[in-house]
Amino acid sequence: MNNMEKAILDIIVNKYKHKYVAGIEVVKLGEGPTGYKLTLDLGNPDVKTLQISADLNAEDFLKFIEQEIISR
Numbered sequence: 001m002n003n004m005e006k007a008i009l010d011i012i013v014n015k016y017k018h019k020y021v022a023g024i025e026v027v028k029l030g031e032g033p034t035g036y037k038l039t040l041d042l043g044n045p046d047v048k049t050l051q052i053s054a055d056l057n058a059e060d061f062l063k064f065i066e067q068e069i070i071s072r
Contacts, residue, residue: 002026004058008038011066029053036061 004026012020023041028034037053054064 004036004062007062008065011062011069015066015069029055038065 001024005024008024008026009020012018020040022043023039025039027037027039029037035053035055036058037051040050042048042050052065052068054061056064
C-alpha cells in the first residue's frame with residue numbers, strides 16, 4: 001500500500017468512522033505533477049469499481065478526494 005492509499009483510507013475512517021476493507025489503488029498519471037487516479041473496489045454486481053481522477057498534485061488530490069467522499 002502506498003502513502004496516497006493510506007491517506008485516502010484515513011480520510012474514509014475520519015469521515016465515515018468505518019474502515020474500508022475492499023480493494024483500493026492510487027496511480028500517479030505520468031511524470032511530474034500530472035495527477036492521480038483512485039480506483040475503489042465496491043464489490044457491487046451493478047457497479048464493480050469507482051474511479052476518480054484529477055490533474056492535481058498530491059496534496060490537492062487528497063483534498064479533492066475528501067470532498068468527493070463527503071458528497072457521495
